Amino acid sequence: MNTGVDAAPLRRARSWIGLVLVAAAAAGAYANSFLGAFQFDDIPSILENPTLRQLWPLSVPLSPPHGALTVSGRPILNLSLALNYAISGCGLWSYHALNLLIHIGAALALYGIVRRTVAKAGARASYGTAFAVALIWAVHPVTTESVTYVVQRAESLMALFYLLTLYCFVRSTDAARVDQSVLWMALSVLSCWLGMATKEVMVTAPVVVLLYDRTFAAKSWSGAWRERRGYYAGLAASWIMLAWLVASTGWDRGGTSGFHVGVSWVGYWLTQGEAMVRYLGLALWPNPLVLDYGPASAPPAVAYALCGLVLAAFAATVAGCVRGRPWAFLSGVCFLVLAPTSVMPGVLQFVAEHRFYLPLAAVVTAAVLGVRAAASGWGLPAGARTPVLAFLLAGAVACLGTATALRNRVYVDELTLWRDTVAKRPLSALAEANLGKALLDRGRTAEGITCCQKAITLDPNKPAARYNLGLAYEAEGRWDAALVEFIAAVDLNPKMHFADFRAGRLLDRLGRGVEAERFLRMALAAAPDLAEAHGSLGAALVLQGRRPEATDEFARSLSLKPDQPEVEFDLGVCLEREGRLEEAVSHYSAAVRLKPDYGEAQLNLGVSQARSGRARDALSALQSAEKLMPDSAQAHENLATVLDQLGRTGEAVAEYKNALRLKPDSAEAHYNFGNALIHARNLAAARDEFAEALRLRPDFGAARRMLDRLGSLPGNP
Numbered sequence: 001m002n003t004g005v006d007a008a009p010l011r012r013a014r015s016w017i018g019l020v021l022v023a024a025a026a027a028g029a030y031a032n033s034f035l036g037a038f039q040f041d042d043i044p045s046i047l048e049n050p051t052l053r054q055l056w057p058l059s060v061p062l063s064p065p066h067g068a069l070t071v072s073g074r075p076i077l078n079l080s081l082a083l084n085y086a087i088s089g090c091g092l093w094s095y096h097a098l099n100l101l102i103h104i105g106a107a108l109a110l111y112g113i114v115r116r117t118v119a120k121a122g123a124r125a126s127y128g129t130a131f132a133v134a135l136i137w138a139v140h141p142v143t144t145e146s147v148t149y150v151v152q153r154a155e156s157l158m159a160l161f162y163l164l165t166l167y168c169f170v171r172s173t174d175a176a177r178v179d180q181s182v183l184w185m186a187l188s189v190l191s192c193w194l195g196m197a198t199k200e201v202m203v204t205a206p207v208v209v210l211l212y213d214r215t216f217a218a219k220s221w222s223g224a225w226r227e228r229r230g231y232y233a234g235l236a237a238s239w240i241m242l243a244w245l246v247a248s249t250g251w252d253r254g255g256t257s258g259f260h261v262g263v264s265w266v267g268y269w270l271t272q273g274e275a276m277v278r279y280l281g282l283a284l285w286p287n288p289l290v291l292d293y294g295p296a297s298a299p300p301a302v303a304y305a306l307c308g309l310v311l312a313a314f315a316a317t318v319a320g321c322v323r324g325r326p327w328a329f330l331s332g333v334c335f336l337v338l339a340p341t342s343v344m345p346g347v348l349q350f351v352a353e354h355r356f357y358l359p360l361a362a363v364v365t366a367a368v369l370g371v372r373a374a375a376s377g378w379g380l381p382a383g384a385r386t387p388v389l390a391f392l393l394a395g396a397v398a399c400l401g402t403a404t405a406l407r408n409r410v411y412v413d414e415l416t417l418w419r420d421t422v423a424k425r426p427l428s429a430l431a432e433a434n435l436g437k438a439l440l441d442r443g444r445t446a447e448g449i450t451c452c453q454k455a456i457t458l459d460p461n462k463p464a465a466r467y468n469l470g471l472a473y474e475a476e477g478r479w480d481a482a483l484v485e486f487i488a489a490v491d492l493n494p495k496m497h498f499a500d501f502r503a504g505r506l507l508d509r510l511g512r513g514v515e516a517e518r519f520l521r522m523a524l525a526a527a528p529d530l531a532e533a534h535g536s537l538g539a540a541l542v543l544q545g546r547r548p549e550a551t552d553e554f555a556r557s558l559s560l561k562p563d564q565p566e567v568e569f570d571l572g573v574c575l576e577r578e579g580r581l582e583e584a585v586s587h588y589s590a591a592v593r594l595k596p597d598y599g600e601a602q603l604n605l606g607v608s609q610a611r612s613g614r615a616r617d618a619l620s621a622l623q624s625a626e627k628l629m630p631d632s633a634q635a636h637e638n639l640a641t642v643l644d645q646l647g648r649t650g651e652a653v654a655e656y657k658n659a660l661r662l663k664p665d666s667a668e669a670h671y672n673f674g675n676a677l678i679h680a681r682n683l684a685a686a687r688d689e690f691a692e693a694l695r696l697r698p699d700f701g702a703a704r705r706m707l708d709r710l711g712s713l714p715g716n717p
Contacts, residue, residue, distance in 0.1 A: 011127070015115070018131040022111060023104045026138035029401040030103070033148040034096045036411035040291075040434060044498070045070045045151045046095075050529055050560045051078060052085040067497050067527045068254025070151045073245045076197040077154050095150045102156045103147045107138040109163035110361050116170050120216050121326060125372070128386075132368045132393050137361050139401040141286045146357040148411045149291075154199045159358040161195030162337075164188075165205050165235075166212060172231075173217045189234040196242040201355075203242055204336040206235035211321055211336075215329045254526065255495030257346040268345035271296040273306030275342065275351040282353065283363040286400070289407055291421045293351045294428030295459070333362040347493070348430070414438040429459035433468045440472050448472045463493040470502060479506050490519075497526035497533075505536045513543030531561035538570060547574050565595035572604060581612050592621070599628035603635050606642065615645045626655075633663035637672065644676045652676045667697040674706060683710060 038047060046052065049071065054060050061082035064071040071078045080098065088094035115130035123129070137143070146155040165188050172184035188209070195202035210224060210232065218224035225232065252258035274296050282289070298306060314335055320328025337359045341352075371392070375385055410420045418435035425431060436451030449472045455465035470485030483506045489499035504519030520537040523530060538553035554571035558564060572587035588605035591598055606621035622639040629635045640655030656673035663669065674689035687710050693703040 014127050018127060018134075019108055019111060022107050022131070022134045022138050025135055025397060025401065026104050026107055027100065029139040029404040030100050030147055030408065032405055033100065033144075033408045033411070034093060036092070036096065036148050036150075036408065037413045038090075038092065039149055039411060039414055039417060041070045042149075042151045046081055046085075047090060049078075049081070050531055052082040055082055055086050065527055065529050066248065066250075066254070068249075068256050068493075068495060070154055072254060073200075073249040074154060074198055075245070076194055077157060077199065080153065080157060081151075092150070096148075099147050099150060099153050099156065102153060102160050103138070103143065106156060106160040106163055107134045109160065109167045110134050110137060112167050113163065113170055114365060116174060117212075117216055120170075120174075128389075129368055129372060132389075133361070133365045135393070135397055136368065136400065137364045139397055139404055140283075140360060140364065141289060141400060141404040141407045142282050142353055142360050143357055144289065144404055144407045144411075145291065145352070145354040148408050149354070152354045155201075155354040155357045158195050158199035158202050159361075161191045161198060162202060162205050162208075162358060163361075164191040165195060166209055169209050169212065169231075173213075185228070185231045185234075189231065189238075192235050193238045193241065196238045197245065200242065200246060201337060201340050201358075203239065203340055206232065206238070208333055208336055209235065211329055211332055215321070215324045215326060219324060250495060250526075252495070254497075255493045256348055257344055263345040263347055265345055268350065269343075270300075270303045270307055271298075271350040272342045273303060273308075273310045274298045276310045276338070277306050278351055279338075279356040279359065280363065282356065283360055284367075286403060288424050289353060290424045291353075291417060292349060292425065292428045292430045294425045294431065296350050297427075327366070330362040330366045334359040337362075415442065427458060429455040429462040429465050432458060433462065433465035436472060437468045440468070440475055445472060445475050449476075461492055463489040463496050463499065466492065467496065467499050467502070470499070474502070474506065479510060482506060483510075490522075494522075495526055497523040497530065500526070501530060501533045501536070504533070504540065508536050508540045508543065511543060513540045516540035517544070529560055531557045531564065533557075534560065535564060535567040535570070538567070538574075542570070542574065547577060550574055551578070563594055565591040565598055565601065568594065569598065569601045569604065572601075572608070576604070576608055581608050584608050585612065592624075596624075597628055599625050599632070599635070602628060603632070603638065607638055610638070610642050610645070615642050618642050619646065631662060633659045633666060633669065636662065637666070637669050640676065641672055644672075644679060649676060649679045653680060665696055667693040667700055667703070670696065671700065671703050671706075674703075686710065 049065060049069070051060055051064055058079070061079045062075040064073070064075060064078035066072055071081065081095070084094045084098055111130045111134035114133045115126045118126035118129050143156075146152045146159075168184045168188035168191060172181045172188065175181035175184055192202070192205050195205060210221075213224040213228070214221050218227055246253075278293075296303065313331070317328050317331040317335055321332050338355060341355050372389070375389055378385075378388075380388060410417055414434070415438040418431055418438050421428060421431040422435050432451050432455035436448040436455065438448075439445075439451060440448035449469065452465060452469035452472055455462060456469060459465065466485045466489040470482045470489065473479075473482035473485060483503060486499045486503035486506065489496050490503065493499075500519045500523035504516045504523060507513075507516035507519060517537060517540045520533050520540060523533045524537065527533065534553045534557035538550040538557065541547070541550035541553060551571065551574045554567050554574065557567050558571065568587045568591035572584040572591065575581075575587065576584035585605065585608045588601050588608060591601035592605055595601065602621045602625035606618040606625060609615075609618035609621065619639075619642050622635065622642055625632070625635045626639050636655045636659035640652045640659060643649075643655060644652035653673070653676055656669065656676055659669050660666065660673065670689045670693035674686040674693065677683075677686035677689060687707060690703045690706045690710070694700050694707065697703075
């Protein structure tokens with residue numbers, strides 16, 4: 001008689017308990033990440049990204065801005081951020097919540113891959129191994145940059161799709177029926193396509209799946225292709241879409257990556273030996289963690305030695321992969337995932353912790369398997385081995401989770417983050433430049449300038465340092481000095497469209513419209529949806545007397561970013577000059593609605609309403625303008641004119657006196673004051689005002705005619 005208990009429900013229960021514990025541990029380690037602020041690349045990619053403002057039609061969030069932004073050429077990443085914007089606007093909680101959910105989802109997918117692969121290999125304790133791997137990876141502090149730093153979701157979301165691509169393939173090989181296998185392969189292909197639209201590193205996913213197939217499923221290259229050629233064709237087809245997306249960034253991610261961005265290929269590759277070794281070291285001992293490592297620190301001889309070591313490991317990995325060795329698969333994953341950023345030179349960083357987010361999973365898997373294998377030789381009784389391993393796992397998770405929570409605290413604001421980076425890597429020009437920007441944002445301009453100048457001393461060819469120094473000078477009102485730095489940034493990186501925009505805007509303010517137009521058009525060539533650049537281009541065109549073109553640019557700017565009171569005002573001015581008063585009134589009204597203390601907009605709104613015959617509507621706007629700009633003669637004069645039209649002559653006379661006190665040489669004000677005095681039946685005083693208007697402007701025909709009507713000309717009895 002069979003008295004045993006069915007093992008399947010127990011296995012399922014154990015699996016679910018493991019998944020819940022992994023999710024709970026990740027949530028605990030990252031609970032304080034919700035205190036983190038928007039940082040660095042978050043600002044242009046999220047706060048200044050107009051394509052996040054609406055979810056429908058999908059074509060809007062699936063068309064991220066061009067240029068060197070983190071979201072450029074990555075529509076699925078952009079769509080995920082648009083979803084957050086729809087939920088909480090600029091409120092951080094939903095962004096951090098989704099980042100954490102993505103990380104947990106990736107950890108659970110990793111759990112599934114490891115469990116099924118260990119079981120497929122015939123090893124025991126597949127649940128325990130998978131649980132240990134997923135748990136350690138979920139709380140490891142090296143993952144903080146990809147989880148706590150909001151826009152680096154690019155890495156974690158790509159990794160989720162990468163792992164799902166592999167997980168769904170593994171499920172397809174375990175499926176009992178053909179239709180189930182086909183369904184899982186279809187889901188794998190879908191995940192691959194979504195990953196390609198999230199980040200370029202996904203390019204190696206089809207190769208990793210093929211390597212897995214050869215190692216654990218088909219057991220040969222020819223068998224893998226023969227059994228699943230249609231599936232691999234679907235995976236490979238995603239490379240076509242990826243190529244199109246990369247092309248949308250100019251093939252070089254806005255001048256920051258590629259073989260033609262001014263970085264020596266050999267010089268960059270030499271740094272990658274140090275980078276690989278550093279990644280491995282951080283996996284084993286994650287301290288110190290740094291957002292930017294600055295220049296490579298290894299001496300030339302050491303750099304060559306490290307590169308030689310990495311190449312030897314790569315050669316051994318290739319040999320192992322050809323023979324289908326399981327250890328080589330883990331090593332191959334590390335090399336393949338790091339390959340795109342290690343082979344393709346970049347101008348920003350030679351090493352970045354977020355790049356190791358997914359390779360870390362392979363390292364953790366190898367470490368857990370190694371410890372399990374070693375435990376068999378420790379001489380422990382069979383019953384004691386599991387408790388000892390559980391104790392070691394608990395200790396490791398507690399230490400790693402605590403380190404993750406401590407690292408999250410560094411992301412509380414930009415100033416804390418960049419101070420931490422500069423303290424750990426004092427030779428990082430990027431860190432100094434961004435520390436300067438953080439100080440500048442807090443009004444500590446002198447300190448900010450000092451940091452930016454130090455950044456340029458560390459690396460005069462760092463565009464970000466030049467750009468941030470330009471921002472500091474601009475904040476001080478040193479426009480000429482700021483212009484020099486913005487132009488220097490553009491010279492170093494011609495695709496740095498924000499520097500083009502800043503230079504163009506400054507030239508516009510300096511009255512150099514033609515030069516401003518050139519820089520602004522360069523900015524718009526790289527980032528055609530940059531609303532502020534369209535607005536500044538409109539102002540530059542006004543300087544050149546090209547009002548119809550300026551009107552189009554102002555309208556384009558507002559269509560991209562409606563909440564711009566200054567652009568509403570400028571468009572209103574253009575429309576008013578073209579005689580389109582009702583349209584002008586609409587835009588002046590919008591400017592006032594967006595910025596009620598906008599005195600110039602209140603004034604122009606009132607004047608336009610008065611010219612349209614709506615004196616009573618004009619009165620409210622002009623009274624607001626007079627209160628907001630008590631020293632503006634124009635505000636007092638126009639208010640006086642409307643008051644006179646409404647028959648409130650006494651008040652009008654008082655306002656004309658205020659206007660003339662502020663601007664006594666205004667012939668028009670004297671003339672209008674004279675008319676008000678006629679209405680007040682003070683003809684003698686009116687004659688004096690008309691006479692003064694004529695004295696100030698001898699060709700003032702209307703003043704002369706009024707004097708004729710009053711029966712007296714200057715000097716005649």
